[in-house]
Amino acid sequence: MDWPVSVALAQPVPELPTGTDWSYEMKLDGHRMIMWRTSDGVRLQARSGRDVTAAWGDLALAGHHLPARTVLDGEAVITTEDGRISFEAAQVRAASSPTRAQRPAQYIAFDALQLPSGDARPRPYSERRAALLSLLAGLPANTPIQAVSATTDRDTALTWYNTLHHQGIEGIVAKRTTSPYRAGRTGAWLKIRHADTIDATVAGFTGTAHQPRALAVRLPDERIALSQRLTTALATRIALRLVPQSGRAHTQDGDAYTPVSGEVVVEVVAGTTRHAVVTVVRLR
Template sequence: MDWPASVALAQSVPALPTGTDWSYEVKLDGHRMIMWRTDDGVRLQARSGRDVTAAWGDLALAGHHLPAGTVLDGEAVITTENGRISFEAAQARAASSPTRAHRLATQRPAHYIAFDALQLPSGDARPRPYSERRAALLNLLAELPANTPIQAVSATTDRDTALTWYDTLHHQGVEGIVAKRTTSPYRAGRAGAWLKIRHADTIEATVAGFTGTARQPQALAVRLPDGRIALSQRLTTALATRIAPRLVPQPGRAHAQGGDTYTPVSGEIVVEVIAGTTRHAVVTVVRLR
């Protein structure tokens, strides 16, 4: 496999699919991460393709227990004192310098919840059906030390059990359920058979540009699912601080829905926006993915 790996994404649906060829996994509110165990060590990749090893040194260290040639897809999560998974804590770690990340790891160690195997020591696992990849993942992780922070995501083939998880585990940081067809290979993007239901009334949008400066963005121009580019409401200081390092401005100016101008950017930056505000092309950015 070539670095970076393109990740599979789930499509939002109003209800979980039915049938005997589906597996249902809990969707955790963390930081998407590809774990590469190479011959030389461990590298950690964000969904965007960035190398984030320095921010997640505790997970990189744990990854050395995996056999060389393993590439896993999963979620880095951090729990609070009451046991709830905290997206804010994961985002704070992801945005930290190596020194601060080390300090945060000492205070709140991370866990890596693996939900797919992209590559095994025997070779590329992506063309294999999900049911085989899941079995291989469980066998692989069963060989790790008992106290390792690398674990397999909870999954079931029983739809009623998945709905019970959805209804009862939200307060613990389970934001939804992902359904995967058991016969499907691993496909990058939304072309694969992954479907999701979520509690949060938000949708994902791609950042097309910004207003203000790249160091202090005031608002984002986001591309909505229907193709419109809309200007967001003013960013909070915390969000602007997290997003600014990701902005790579391009020459010229562009126009959003309604004629507002913004500075375009390159690269893929994904944010979550409140879905209920997109009808009239007014969006509120709530988090960076």
């Protein structure tokens, strides 16, 4: 398997599917991460393909207990003192210096892409899940690497969805038990979530490249709209990925922005986009 690997994505749906061939997993509010246990170490990959090993050194260290040639898909999460999973804390960790004192992280694995025996992606989800549980059972008792909670009972999944939001459970992902692992959105993974968000490509920005004030994003209907003002922390992280082009461009509403090259993807609140009001939630 070649680095970086493209990840599977869940398709948003209004309600969970029914049937005997679905398994339901908790969707945690953290950072998507691929854990690579190579023959000589551990590398951590963000959803975008970036190497983020330095920022998550405690997880990389824990990954050394995995057998060589193992590749896992999961979510890096950080919990607050009251036990709540905090996306904000994960964002701070991702942007911080490796030498800075940090809250410990956990890696919640939800799929096995490669096992020591070879590529696991063509195998059905039910087999990959069983292999994942077997693999993690062999880790030390105090490991921060854990399997995501899953159930084949839809009512249980809905109970999780309705009662655990305040603990950082942002939704439920339904996975067809017979499906292989395929990159992108295929319909084999479906999700319901409390925050209705979508991914959007950054077309440009206002302000300066070092401190963007707002982003011009391309929405699913191909319309380009300006976001609301970015927070200082989010603007700092996004600035590192922006490659400005010369000249100026305009949205359909006539707002001017500086165009960018390359592909930068952000998550935006989708509920108000038909009114051209976009709130950027996070950098993908």
